[in-house]
Amino acid sequence: MLLAASYYFYMCWKVEYILLIILSTVVDYIASRRMATLEDNGQRKRWLYLSLFTNLGILFGFKYFNFVGDNINALFDRFNVFYDVPAFEYLLPVGISFYTFQTLSYTIDVYQRKIEPEKHFGLFALYVSFFPQLVAGPIERPSRLLPQFHKEQVFSYENVTKGLRLMLWGFFLKLVVADRLAPIVDAIYNNPEQYAGLEVALGTVFFCFQIFGDFAGYSSIAIGAAKVMGYDLMENFRRPYFAASIREFWQRWHISLSTWFRDYVYIPLGGNRVVKWRWYYNLFITFLVSGIWHGANWTFVVWGALHGFYLVFAIWMKPYFDKLDASTGMDKRPGVMHLWRVFTTFILAAFAWIFFRANSLSDAFTLIGNLFRPSASDSGLLSSINGVEPMEIILGFSAIALMEMIHFFDETKRFESPLFHTNTGIRWGTMVFLITVILTFGVFTSSEFIYFQF
Amino acid sequence: MKSLTTLIWKGILLIAIVWVCCNILRWSMGMPFGWTNNFFHAKAELFEQAKGEYNTVFLGNSRFHRGVDPSVYDATMSRLLPEQKTKSFNYAVASAPAGEVYNLFNRLLDEQRSLQLKDIIIQLPSIKTAVGRQFQKTNLHKPRNVEWCDFSSYLFAMRSAWGLKGSKYSFRNKWKYSFNYTVALIENWFAIGMIKDMVLNKAEGLDLSKGGPNQDGYFPLALDDRKVIKSKHRAFLRNNKTAAKRANLSRRFFTKASPEEMKPHLNSSYLAYLVGMIDRAKSEGIQLTFIVPPCMNEFSYNELAAIYHALPKEHVLELTNADNYPFLYDPENMWDPGHLNTEGGRIFSEVLAYRIAEQKSNKNLLSEEKLLAYGTPKSNSKQKGKQSKADTVSKKEKKALANYLKNARAFKNKGNCLKASKFAEKALEVSPDNFKATFLTASCAQLMNKMDKATEFAELALERANTKEQRTKADAFIKSLN
Numbered sequence: 059m060l061l062a063a064s065y066y067f068y069m070c071w072k073v074e075y076i077l078l079i080i081l082s083t084v085v086d087y088i089a090s091r092r093m094a095t096l097e098d099n100g101q102r103k104r105w106l107y108l109s110l111f112t113n114l115g116i117l118f119g120f121k122y123f124n125f126v127g128d129n130i131n132a133l134f135d136r137f138n139v140f141y142d143v144p145a146f147e148y149l150l151p152v153g154i155s156f157y158t159f160q161t162l163s164y165t166i167d168v169y170q171r172k173i174e175p176e177k178h179f180g181l182f183a184l185y186v187s188f189f190p191q192l193v194a195g196p197i198e199r200p201s202r203l204l205p206q207f208h209k210e211q212v213f214s215y216e217n218v219t220k221g222l223r224l225m226l227w228g229f230f231l232k233l234v235v236a237d238r239l240a241p242i243v244d245a246i247y248n249n250p251e252q253y254a255g256l257e258v259a260l261g262t263v264f265f266c267f268q269i270f271g272d273f274a275g276y277s278s279i280a281i282g283a284a285k286v287m288g289y290d291l292m293e294n295f296r297r298p299y300f301a302a303s304i305r306e307f308w309q310r311w312h313i314s315l316s317t318w319f320r321d322y323v324y325i326p327l328g329g330n331r332v333v334k335w336r337w338y339y340n341l342f343i344t345f346l347v348s349g350i351w352h353g354a355n356w357t358f359v360v361w362g363a364l365h366g367f368y369l370v371f372a373i374w375m376k377p378y379f380d381k382l383d384a385s386t387g388m389d390k391r392p393g394v395m396h397l398w399r400v401f402t403t404f405i406l407a408a409f410a411w412i413f414f415r416a417n418s419l420s421d422a423f424t425l426i427g428n429l430f431r432p433s434a435s436d437s438g439l440l441s442s443i444n445g446v447e448p449m450e451i452i453l454g455f456s457a458i459a460l461m462e463m464i465h466f467f468d469e470t471k472r473f474e475s476p477l478f479h480t481n482t483g484i485r486w487g488t489m490v491f492l493i494t495v496i497l498t499f500g501v502f503t504s505s506e507f508i509y510f511q512f
Numbered sequence: 513m514k515s516l517t518t519l520i521w522k523g524i525l526l527i528a529i530v531w532v533c534c535n536i537l538r539w540s541m542g543m544p545f546g547w548t549n550n551f552f553h554a555k556a557e558l559f560e561q562a563k564g565e566y567n568t569v570f571l572g573n574s575r576f577h578r579g580v581d582p583s584v585y586d587a588t589m590s591r592l593l594p595e596q597k598t599k600s601f602n603y604a605v606a607s608a609p610a611g612e613v614y615n616l617f618n619r620l621l622d623e624q625r626s627l628q629l630k631d632i633i634i635q636l637p638s639i640k641t642a643v644g645r646q647f648q649k650t651n652l653h654k655p656r657n658v659e660w661c662d663f664s665s666y667l668f669a670m671r672s673a674w675g676l677k678g679s680k681y682s683f684r685n686k687w688k689y690s691f692n693y694t695v696a697l698i699e700n701w702f703a704i705g706m707i708k709d710m711v712l713n714k715a716e717g718l719d720l721s722k723g724g725p726n727q728d729g730y731f732p733l734a735l736d737d738r739k740v741i742k743s744k745h746r747a748f749l750r751n752n753k754t755a756a757k758r759a760n761l762s763r764r765f766f767t768k769a770s771p772e773e774m775k776p777h778l779n780s781s782y783l784a785y786l787v788g789m790i791d792r793a794k795s796e797g798i799q800l801t802f803i804v805p806p807c808m809n810e811f812s813y814n815e816l817a818a819i820y821h822a823l824p825k826e827h828v829l830e831l832t833n834a835d836n837y838p839f840l841y842d843p844e845n846m847w848d849p850g851h852l853n854t855e856g857g858r859i860f861s862e863v864l865a866y867r868i869a870e871q872k873s874n875k876n877l878l879s880e881e882k883l884l885a886y887g888t889p890k891s892n893s894k895q896k897g898k899q900s901k902a903d904t905v906s907k908k909e910k911k912a913l914a915n916y917l918k919n920a921r922a923f924k925n926k927g928n929c930l931k932a933s934k935f936a937e938k939a940l941e942v943s944p945d946n947f948k949a950t951f952l953t954a955s956c957a958q959l960m961n962k963m964d965k966a967t968e969f970a971e972l973a974l975e976r977a978n979t980k981e982q983r984t985k986a987d988a989f990i991k992s993l994n
Contacts, residue, residue: 215519238708449715453708489526494533498707502653502699 060287061180064189068152075151078116083186085112086161090168090175102169109165117158120151125354153193155351159318161186164200166322173201181207188289190280194273196294196314203289211288223477223489224282230492231275233500235457239268240501242454243415245443250421254428257443260451262429265415266408267458270298273312297465299407302399304368307407315351319344338373342366352414357422361413368406453499460495531702538703541710545619548656548709551577552605554722555729559601564628568600569620570729571613572635575805576604579852581861582728588865592877598631602729610637610782611669612660617789624796632793633868636802636819636828638812639672639782652692653699655709661696668785669693675781676815732854733847744848747944753978754849754945758807759834759841765813766833771821778818786819790827801868804830806840806860807850809975829867837863839886849945849975859886913942913949920952929959947976951986958993967993 069076089109093102127143134141164185167173176182185204191197246253246261253261277294284291294314301307308316327340342363349362383389388398409426416422443451468475476488544560546552559566570580582600589598603616613634620627661669673689699705724731733741748754765774786802793800804820813832820828834841845856852860863886866878920935933956939949954969970993974986 213516215515218519447712447716449712453711486526486529490529490533493526493530494537497530497702497704498534498537500705501708502705 060189061184061187064184064187064192067189068187068192071152078120078151078154079157079187080183082113082116082158082161083183085109086165086186087176087179087182090165091177093165093168094175106165106169110162113158113162113165117154120154122350122354156195156197157186157192159197159315159351163197163318163322167200173204176200176204188284190283190287190289191291194276194280195312196277196280196292197318198291198314202292206289209288214288217288218286220478221282221285221287224285225279226282226489226492226496227477228275228278228280228282229496229500231271231278231461233275233496233502234271235461236268236271236275237501238450238457238499239264239271239454242443242446242451243268245446247415247417247421247425249444250416250424250428252444253425253433254431255433257433258425258429260443262408262412262415262425264454264458265411266299266404267461269411269414270295271461297469299404299462300400300465300469301403302396303403304365304372304406307403308365308369315348319348323347338370341369341373345369356419357413357416360419360422361410364410364413368410457499534702534704534707537707538710541707541714543710543713545616545659546605547713548654548659549605550719551722551731553713553718554720555601555603555605557718557720558723558727558729559603562601563626566599566601566627567629568598568631568633569629570600570602570604570633570635571608571616572604572637572803572805573608573613574604574606574851575807576635576803577602577606577729577731578733578847579805579857579860580604580864581730581732581857583726583730584858584861585865588862589869592865592869593873596872600631600728602724604635604729608637609657609660609669610639610672611665612656613637614668614785614789615660615662615665618664618792621792621796621798624798629796629798631799631801631868633801633803633864635805636816638808638815639676639779640811640815652695653705655706658696658699658704658706661693661700663697666693666697666700672779672782672785675779677777677779730857732857733851734854743941744944748843748846748848750943751945752843752846754975755807755841755843755846757975758809758849759838761810761813762806762808762832762834762841765817766820766830767835769817774818774821776818777814778822779815783819783822786823790824799872800827801871802828803864804828804832806832806834806837806852807846808832809850809971811971826871829864829871831860831863831867836883837886842887844887909942913939913946916942917946917948917952920949920956924952924956924959929956932956933960945976947973947978947982947986950976951982951989954989958989963993 065076065079068079086109089105092105096102096105130143131141164173164176164182168175176185181204184207185198185200188198188203243261243265246257247265250258274295281291281294292314294312296310296313298307298311301310324340324344327343328336329340330337332340343366345362345366346359347362348365349358349360352358352362380389383395388395412425413419413422416425464476474480474484476484477492479485479488544553544556546556568582568585570576570582580602582602585600586598589596603620605612608616614637617632617634620629620632670690670693673693674686676686720727722731723729725735733745790800802820802823804816808816820830831837831840839845839859840852840856842856845852845859847853847856863878866882870877916935916939920932920939923929923932923935933953936949936952936956939946940953943949950969950973954966954973957963957965957969967990970986970990974983974990977983977986
């Protein structure tokens with residue numbers, strides 16, 4: 059029944075694309091079963107390659123073919139070669155990057171004999187297409203999710219209420235935070251020539267929280283929906299803007315993807331158990347691939363490369379930073395030091411988000427150039443963005459403040475999380491408050507989740 | 513182990529508390545009914561400021577909003593019936609669905625003690641507007657459509673929608689409207705998404721100038737600076753054939769078709785509500801009159817002509833038949849195919865006053881000579897000078913139009929309907945009355961499975977068809993959609 063629901067969920071978007079999921083499922087099911095029975099490594103590898111070729115082939119065909127074609131065409135034009143790689147006009151299957159990675163992790167794990175292949179075709183198909191996390195993650199591992207499908211689920215009051223509260227938090231992040239900030243960010247990023255200075259900074263800071271609200275909101279709804287049905291999905295976000303380094307940021311942001319890249323790209327490349335230059339290379343390549351995973355556009359490639367550079371630079375400079383801290387006496391003030399690090403990490407992540415959000419590389423460079431120029435508008439920051447009322451910006455800041463206040467409670471652990479508080483009054487008060495805020499201040503005419511496009 | 517029953521009870525309790533909180537918030541904002549639209553908000557404020565001064569109110573949508581000038585109406589009435597002085601207010605708002613008009617009517621009657629109204633004149637609303645694309649897609653979840661959808665207006669809208677006759681209104685479509693009305697009702701109960709708009713609206717401030725130059729609610733289209741309104745006017749100047757088409761439509765439904773012929777189209781649920789409104793008004797000492805306005809399209813006429821014939825004669829007037837009122841279809845008096853310009857509004861208000869005065873006095877006040885004095889539409893040759901001027905201005909636009917249409921067709925042939933539709937819509941921006949662009953938009957919408965949009969644009973295409981072939985093409989397309 060869950061499988062039927064999952065297929066129906068996907069078909070609501072575009073019926074024929076369900077065939078892609080079915081194709082991946084059938085190929086991986088057969089490949090994994092064959093890999094388990096074969097002893098010869100060469101033959102097993104062939105089945106693995108079949109699975110990789112099928113899944114990555116579909117992903118490449120739908121997501122990257124036109125991007126590669128466009129770049130080849132541009133290159134040909136440069137050298138006056140008159141040949142056009144044809145472009146295909148079709149819609150990108152929603153969530154293709156997510157379910158492809160989920161099913162890839164299964165075949166690779168079976169190949170590496172980390173798990174036994176699933177015998178039940180229906181349960182395996184459900185693992186590939188489980189509807190709460192099908193279109194935008196979290197990208198689950200077979201060792202976590204498949205055993206749960208074998209257990210019989212019974213109604214659990216605790217699971218249902220916990221799941222519903224997680225969903226409530228997700229709706230707050232999406233409808234009150236992300237969708238409130240979206241029109242302001244769009245106004246600035248869709249007209250990069252028009253804005254400068256604080257306006258670009260405002261748009262960028264708002265985008266940091268928009269993308270967090272959007273993606274963490276979806277993850278929370280997905281985890282909550284699964285929890286209601288009795289399934290545990292992995293945590294995907296852990297207050298990333300409280301991170302004190304870029305390394306820590308990636309331990310808190312899109313955890314299911316960063317651990318996937320760690321296990322299936324970074325470690326196979328050699329991880330950190332190699333010579334230093336190779337370690338830097340491994341890190342950089344992992345983040346570069348992560349950038350490409352996010353989208354077929356040079357903006358995502360630069361975004362990934364920038365994060366790779368941040369990490370390599372931080373490792374390379376660590377001894378010098380430590381010396382600097384000791385000489386200035388900052389190492390004796392851990393609180394101030396921590397705050398400073400959180401702030402600089404946020405600035406670095408925000409800077410990288412400019413590439414992620416900009417419509418093209420030239421737009422991104424225009425925005426960065428304008429960031430350091432004073433604004434041309436003399437009407438003040440709140441009134442300077444076309445089509446945006448000052449009150450909308452104030453509401454945007456209020457939504458961020460409310461979200462970060464609740465994050466602060468969770469982060470410091472000085473207080474219990476109000477949504478899961480043991481005191482009934484606080485718990486109910488928070489729920490009533492959040493539902494009322496969502497219903498009355500939520501944006502209900504907005505578009506879909508940003509991460510569905512990846 | 514806590515049970516499912518506990519969960520359900522706790523859920524109900526939570527919803528009840530949330531409902532109270534949402535409504536306290538809504539109440540604390542103190543916004544008047546009508547705050548969701550700038551024009552409506554200004555009218556509500558002006559009407560409130562002069563509470564008790566007005567004895568006549570006009571309700572309806574853009575045809576009344578842009579076509580009834582209370583100062584002309586009052587002057588004419590005082591000339592015709594000096595003993596029955598009127599002071600009227602134009603409370604009509606563009607795009608008002610029947611449910612919104614019904615809600616406003618009930619609100620006025622609830623306050624009748626302090627208002628002391630004598631006449632309410634309502635532009636007979638078409639249910640079609642409340643089930644069309646505007647409600648389905650464009651305005652769904654928008655405060656404007658949520659605000660009026662309280663329980664009684666919800667019932668009115670539901671029953672009236674289910675009573676619609678004709679193959680265009682299939683069971684599936686009616687089910688869809690019902691779902692959307694129910695969504696709007698729930699959103700209304702909990703003020704979903706509304707408080708933030710109230711906050712933004714308050715911060716923006718109230719623009720009383722939207723209440724019109726005389727602050728009586730009348731706002732002629734010539735004073736509206738919006739691009740879309742100007743472009744519709746320019747398109748009408750270039751091609752005003754639709755005026756004659758609409759005149760012929762009005763003749764078809766009000767001269768040629770007999771009441772018996774219209775009977776199968778009668779929406780009896782809607783009629784029952786209208787009769788109920790008349791009775792309620794009567795009990796409050798108010799004379800309620802419904803008016804069929806000019807320049808309607810085929811689907812509205814189909815619906816309203818049947819209602820017109822079924823309503824008690826002393827409560828309904830038609831000011832739409834081109835055989836009786838040819839001057840209302842004179843392009844000189846029109847702004848666009850569906851609306852009158854300032855001069856047209858003046859004439860319409862005067863004729864309306866005559867007809868109301870005739871009802872009140874049981875005398876024939878509007879003579880044939882007087883009607884003839886308003887003029888008849890000039891022949892096309894007399895309009896040519898004006899048109900050719902408009903044509904020379906638009907050479908650049910013509911080129912752009914041809915380009916947009918070419919691109920739209922090319923993308924449609926390639927199967928990229930999204931891009932094709934974008935180009936067709938761009939073509940419509942340049943030439944809002946263009947058949948080819950309208951038809952392309954409809955067929956792209958059909959290919960993208962957007963059936964409401966496809967139907968809406970197919971109807972428009974039928975209306976904008978200039979040749980027999982185009983008409984047949986649009987007709988066949990509408991049939992294929994149904």
